[in-house]
Amino acid sequence: MHRVTYEAANGPIPAGLVVDHLCRVPSCVNPLHLEAVTNAENVRRGSNTKLTMADAVAIREEFAQPNPRTKQAVADAYGVSRTAIRLLLTGETWVAA
Structure with missing residues (x-):
C-alpha cells in the first residue's frame, strides 16, 4: 500500500529505487513520510542496522589490505552475518553518501 500511496502523490517510483518510510513505521502510508531511495540507503537507514558508517569504512579498509581476516571472522x-559483510564489500549496502 505504501508504494501505491507514494505513486499517487509523486508519480512512478524511479527505476532502481524503493520506497523508504522516513518515520520508520512500515505500515505508515502518509505520503509525507515516504521517500524513494536506493535499496542501500534504505538498509542504511534501517532501525535494526548493526553497523555504523565508521564500521563500514573500517571493514572496507581491512579488506583493502593484504591478508584480511575471513568474512566470517x-x-x-x-x-x-557473512552475507552482510559480502554486501558491504560489493557496494550493495553502505554506499558512501
Missing part, C-alpha cells in the same frame, strides 16, 4: 566480530 569479521562478521562475528561485528555481530552481523
Whole structure:
C-alpha cells in the first residue's frame, strides 16, 4: 500500500529505487513520510542496522589490505552475518553518501 500511496502523490517510483518510510513505521502510508531511495540507503537507514558508517569504512579498509581476516571472522566480530559483510564489500549496502 505504501508504494501505491507514494505513486499517487509523486508519480512512478524511479527505476532502481524503493520506497523508504522516513518515520520508520512500515505500515505508515502518509505520503509525507515516504521517500524513494536506493535499496542501500534504505538498509542504511534501517532501525535494526548493526553497523555504523565508521564500521563500514573500517571493514572496507581491512579488506583493502593484504591478508584480511575471513568474512566470517569479521562478521562475528561485528555481530552481523557473512552475507552482510559480502554486501558491504560489493557496494550493495553502505554506499558512501
